[in-house]
Amino acid sequence: MFKLSRRYLAWWAVAIGTAFLIVQVMCDLWLPNITSDIINNGVAKSNIDYIWHSGYKMLAISFLGILASGVNVYFAATQSQRMGSKIRDALFKKVSFLSNHEFEQFGDASLITRTTNDVIQIQNVMVMILRMMLQSPIMLFGASFMAYNKQPELTAVFLVSLPVLALFVGIVMFFAVPLFQGMQKKIDRINLVFREGLTGVRVIRAFNRDKFEQDRFEGANKDYTNTAIKVFTIVSFMFPIMTLIMSGTNIGIIWYGARLISNQTMQVGNLVAFMTYAAQILMSFMMLSMVFVFIPRASASAKRINEVLEMKNSVKDPQTPTALKDVSSTASLEFDHVDFRYKGAEKLAISDANFKAQAGQTVAIIGGTGSGKSTLISLIPRFFDPEKGQVLINGTDIKAMSQHDVHSQVSLAQQKSVLFRGTVRENMQYGNPDATDDQIWRAMEIAQATEFIHKDEDGLDAWVEQDGDNFSGGQKQRLTIARTLVKQAPVYVFDDSFSALDFKTDAELRHALREDAQIQKSVVVIVAQRIATVADADLILVIDGGKIVGQGTHQELKANNETYREIIDSQIKKGDQANG
Numbered sequence: 159m160f161k162l163s164r165r166y167l168a169w170w171a172v173a174i175g176t177a178f179l180i181v182q183v184m185c186d187l188w189l190p191n192i193t194s195d196i197i198n199n200g201v202a203k204s205n206i207d208y209i210w211h212s213g214y215k216m217l218a219i220s221f222l223g224i225l226a227s228g229v230n231v232y233f234a235a236t237q238s239q240r241m242g243s244k245i246r247d248a249l250f251k252k253v254s255f256l257s258n259h260e261f262e263q264f265g266d267a268s269l270i271t272r273t274t275n276d277v278i279q280i281q282n283v284m285v286m287i288l289r290m291m292l293q294s295p296i297m298l299f300g301a302s303f304m305a306y307n308k309q310p311e312l313t314a315v316f317l318v319s320l321p322v323l324a325l326f327v328g329i330v331m332f333f334a335v336p337l338f339q340g341m342q343k344k345i346d347r348i349n350l351v352f353r354e355g356l357t358g359v360r361v362i363r364a365f366n367r368d369k370f371e372q373d374r375f376e377g378a379n380k381d382y383t384n385t386a387i388k389v390f391t392i393v394s395f396m397f398p399i400m401t402l403i404m405s406g407t408n409i410g411i412i413w414y415g416a417r418l419i420s421n422q423t424m425q426v427g428n429l430v431a432f433m434t435y436a437a438q439i440l441m442s443f444m445m446l447s448m449v450f451v452f453i454p455r456a457s458a459s460a461k462r463i464n465e466v467l468e469m470k471n472s473v474k475d476p477q478t479p480t481a482l483k484d485v486s487s488t489a490s491l492e493f494d495h496v497d498f499r500y501k502g503a504e505k506l507a508i509s510d511a512n513f514k515a516q517a518g519q520t521v522a523i524i525g526g527t528g529s530g531k532s533t534l535i536s537l538i539p540r541f542f543d544p545e546k547g548q549v550l551i552n553g554t555d556i557k558a559m560s561q562h563d564v565h566s567q568v569s570l571a572q573q574k575s576v577l578f579r580g581t582v583r584e585n586m587q588y589g590n591p592d593a594t595d596d597q598i599w600r601a602m603e604i605a606q607a608t609e610f611i612h613k614d615e616d617g618l619d620a621w622v623e624q625d626g627d628n629f630s631g632g633q634k635q636r637l638t639i640a641r642t643l644v645k646q647a648p649v650y651v652f653d654d655s656f657s658a659l660d661f662k663t664d665a666e667l668r669h670a671l672r673e674d675a676q677i678q679k680s681v682v683v684i685v686a687q688r689i690a691t692v693a694d695a696d697l698i699l700v701i702d703g704g705k706i707v708g709q710g711t712h713q714e715l716k717a718n719n720e721t722y723r724e725i726i727d728s729q730i731k732k733g734d735q736a737n738g
């Protein structure tokens with residue numbers, strides 16, 4: 159937590175807050191002294207003027223104390239909130255740049271908990287630290303000093319009450335701290351089950367697994383709740399036992415103090431002041447212990463946040479990135495003997511991928527499910543780095559470019575359509591904020607999306623719900639394709655993006671892609687399962703078990719490549735069965 163405070167806490171503000179805190183504690187320590195003075199010199203001697211005079215003094219000191227406390231609370235609260243906000247920003251920024259390898263290591267549910275609940279734990283404890291943890295030691299030593307000054311003999315009472323209190327706090331910490339630390343993991347679990355339940359809601363219903371999922375959530379929820387109840391039950395014992403210890407201490411002070419008063423070695427006012435100092439000592443001790451009970455939970459949260467912030471990204475920008483070339487007519491994409499392996503996997507997911515394509519060419523990738531098509535194309539925007547070999551865009555190794563530049567050179571439509579909440583226009587301008595309505599309509603025309611958007615009277619202002627839930631699967635795919643085309647780039651990649659389109663629309667879309675003057679200046683990569691989708695490509699890569707087992711045109715592969723022929727045969731058979 160120290161690391162996070164060093165990075166995200168404004169120390170000047172903490173210093174100002176602490177200065178006011180010291181003023182507040184001084185006032186708190188001064189007040190019992192005046193009380194004893196009023197009793198000893200005003201009440202005992204019936205000196206009304208003295209009582210009034212001291213009363214005004216008390217009022218002024220109380221007012222100063224309240225003011226100082228207010229300023230301190232303000233700084234503690236605002237600084238801890240600002241610190242939380244900065245940590246959230248840093249986490250979001252870091253997560254946005256994590257490569258898929260690192261992202262998978264945490265999982266999205268845990269990343270959400272770390273950005274929300276873990277940060278809240280830090281914020282809460284930070285307020286406690288900035289208030290109680292700084293206040294308690296000053297108060298503890300100040301009150302002890304004042305109490306000793308008032309009546310040294312009476313401090314003997316603390317020799318009994320403080321060890322008892324320390325023992326009790328030790329027992330509470332021993333049981334509560336491990337439970338507190340485990341709570342964050344249990345919240346992760348709740349988030350995970352909840353997320354799966356939300357994203358898979360239709361599957362759950364269709365498979366009649368509602369009860370199963372409800373039980374799963376209830377299990378995770380109960381597990382967390384039970385731990386929380388256990389831990390707060392333990393902590394709740396602190397208050398009554400603390401009151402008991404405080405009352406015991408007071409009885410001890412009164413008993414011993416009464417004897418000192420009757421011996422005339424102490425004045426009544428000193429006894430009253432001493433009792434207030436005793437309460438301040440015990441309260442400070444208690445507050446300090448409370449902070450130490452809560453700090454381990456926040457430390458566990460800080461550790462989880464630091465794990466993300468300090469995660470080394472396996473995909474890094476070079477120290478001096480190569481500048482982007484002007485590629486208006488020379489766009490190219492090349493894989494030069496590329497090997498790639500997923501983290502921890504024994505087998506290569508891609509081995510020795512080697513091909514080249516120029517502007518105006520379409521490369522189609524075909525292969526069975528799990529053959530490595532998506533993996534191959536995920537190397538183009540540098541979502542992963544190859545283990546061996548190079549991926550070159552316009553003749554430059556993408557590892558030599560900044561990731562920002564690589565992303566500006568590649569426009570990608572992923573297998574799963576992702577749309578954002580907002581208007582159609584906002585979605586279309588996602589990769590090209592300056593795109594005009596004409597450009598957007600042109601891209602939508604190519605993507606065969608105009609028909610259903612025109613139908614909507616709002617046109618480009620039509621509303622898109624979260625995840626594009628108000629559009630059909632095919633409509634979402636067409637909008638995603640259109641968005642990919644609105645962002646003009648030397649390399650377009652379509653990962654199985656045409657699968658939800660019927661044959662006719664698929665053919666029309668590919669025809670429109672080929673005819674477009676702007677797209678002719680780029681390399682187009684299409685991943686597909688259907689022979690019909692790849693047949694007219696300039697270069698077809700047949701992929702099997704992560705290897706490119708054949709490359710050429712449809713006619714060449716049909717004549718020479720066994721795997722390609724098998725794919726054709728299987729699709730003809732399927733077609734026959736469907737027709738027959």
Ligand SMILES: Nc1ncnc2c1ncn2[C@@H]1O[C@H](COP(=O)(O)OP(=O)(O)OP(=O)(O)O)[C@@H](O)[C@H]1O
Nearest residue numbers: 262500503507525526527528529530531532533534
């Ligand atoms: N994140 C990952 N971590 C580990 N292995 C993975 C990961 N993603 C994919 N794989 C493995 O890599 C292989 C290739 O997967 P890939 O997604 O590239 O196949 P694909 O040809 O695109 O399949 P499909 O047509 O079904 O989408 C598969 O065996 C898969 O199990």
